[in-house]
Amino acid sequence: MTTSTVVLALAVFGASAVEMVEALTIVVASGVTRGWRSAIEGTLAAVAVLAALVVAVGIPLARLVPINVLRVVIGALLLVLGLDWLRKAVLRASGHKALHDEDAIYARTVEDLSGGGATAARAAAQSWRHGRRDATGFTVAFKGVFLEGMEVVLIVITLGTSSGHLALAAAAAGAAAVVVCIVGALVARQLSEIPENSLKLAVGVMLTSFGVFWVGEGAGVRWPGSDLMILVLVGVFATTAAVLSLAMRRIGPSRRRVALRTGGPS
Amino acid sequence: MTSVGRALGAFGRFWKDFLIGDAPELFVGTLVFVGAALAFRHHGDVAVVLLPLIVIVFLGGSVFRGRARS
Numbered sequence: 078m079t080t081s082t083v084v085l086a087l088a089v090f091g092a093s094a095v096e097m098v099e100a101l102t103i104v105v106a107s108g109v110t111r112g113w114r115s116a117i118e119g120t121l122a123a124v125a126v127l128a129a130l131v132v133a134v135g136i137p138l139a140r141l142v143p144i145n146v147l148r149v150v151i152g153a154l155l156l157v158l159g160l161d162w163l164r165k166a167v168l169r170a171s172g173h174k175a176l177h178d179e180d181a182i183y184a185r186t187v188e189d190l191s192g193g194g195a196t197a198a199r200a201a202a203q204s205w206r207h208g209r210r211d212a213t214g215f216t217v218a219f220k221g222v223f224l225e226g227m228e229v230v231l232i233v234i235t236l237g238t239s240s241g242h243l244a245l246a247a248a249a250a251g252a253a254a255v256v257v258c259i260v261g262a263l264v265a266r267q268l269s270e271i272p273e274n275s276l277k278l279a280v281g282v283m284l285t286s287f288g289v290f291w292v293g294e295g296a297g298v299r300w301p302g303s304d305l306m307i308l309v310l311v312g313v314f315a316t317t318a319a320v321l322s323l324a325m326r327r328i329g330p331s332r333r334r335v336a337l338r339t340g341g342p343s
Numbered sequence: 344m345t346s347v348g349r350a351l352g353a354f355g356r357f358w359k360d361f362l363i364g365d366a367p368e369l370f371v372g373t374l375v376f377v378g379a380a381l382a383f384r385h386h387g388d389v390a391v392v393l394l395p396l397i398v399i400v401f402l403g404g405s406v407f408r409g410r411a412r413s
Contacts, residue, residue, distance in 0.1 A: 156376060157370060173413040
C-alpha cells in the first residue's frame with residue numbers, strides 16, 4: 078500500500094465520519110420521537126441510494142473519461158470542497174464562526190418532529206409498540222442521511238476514480254459509517270463530544286492536498302517525489318491552517334461584531 | 344412546475360451550493376489554480392512553488408473575508 082493510498086483512505090474515512098455524525102444526530106432524533114423502525118428503514122433506504130450512485134456514476138467515470146481530464150476536473154472539485162471545509166474549520170477554531178452544535182440540532186429536530194405535542198407523542202409511542210411505519214420518521218431519516226451522504230459520495234467518487242481505488246474509497250466510507258454508528262450507540266445522544274471541528278480541519282487539509290496534487294498531475298506538472306509530494310502538501314496546508322487560526326485569534330473579532338456587541342453602528 | 348423541472352432545479356441548486364456556496368472567492372481561486380496548473384505545466388520548479396502558493400493566498404483571503412462578515 079503506497080503513502081497516497083493510506084492518506085486517501087484516511088481522508089475518505091475522516092470526511093465520512095464527520096458527515097455521518099451529522100446524519101446520525103438526525104436519525105437518533107427521528108428514532109426517539111417517531112419510532113425506530115421508520116428511522117432505521119429511512120436510513121437503510123438512503124444508504125442504498127447513495128451506494129447505487131457510487132456504482133452508477135463512479136464506475137462509468139473511471140472507465141470512459143481519460144484519466145488526465147478526470148484528474149483535473151475531480152481535483153478541482155476536491156479543491157473547492159477542501160478549501161471550504163478548511164475555511165469554516167479555521168473560522169470556527171478561532172471563534173469567528175459558531176461551532177457545529179449537535180446538541181442544538183438534536184433538540185431542534187426533536188422539537189420539529191414532536192410538533193403535535195401529546196397527540197404526536199402518543200402516535201409515536203403506538204407506532205413504536207406496534208412496529209408500524211411512520212412516514213414522517215422515514216422521510217426525516219432518509220433526507221438526513223441522503224443529504225449528508227451526498228458529500229461523502231462525491232468524495233468517494235472523486236478520490237476513488239482519480240486514484241484508481243474506488244473500491245477502497247467506498248470501503249473506507251463504509252467503515253466510517255459503521256464506526257460512527259457503534260460510537261453513536263455507545264454514547265447515545267452525546268454526539269457533541271466528538272471533536273467534529275478538528276476532524277473537519279484535518280480532512281479539509283487532506284482534500285485540499287489531494288486536489289492540488291491531482292490537478293497538477295492531470296495538467297502535466299511533474300511533482301518532485303511523485304506520490305510523496307502529497308505528504309509535503311499535507312504539511313504545508315496544515316501549517317497554513319494553524320497559522321491562520323492563530324492569526325485570526327490574535328486579531329480578534331471584526332469591527333462589525335464589536336459594534337453589534339456594544340450596540341454601536343455596524 | 345413539473346417534477347422533472349423541480350428535480351433539475353434541486354440538482355442545479357445543489358451544485359451551486361457545492362461549488363460557490365457562501366465563499367465565491369474559493370471557486371474563483373480554484374479556477375485560477377487550474378489555469379495556472381495548465382499554464383505552468385512545463386515549468387516544473389515554478390509550478391511546484393506557485394500552485395500551493397495560489398491556494399494559500401485564496402484561503403487566507405477567504406478566511407479574512409469570513410472574519411469581516413462574522
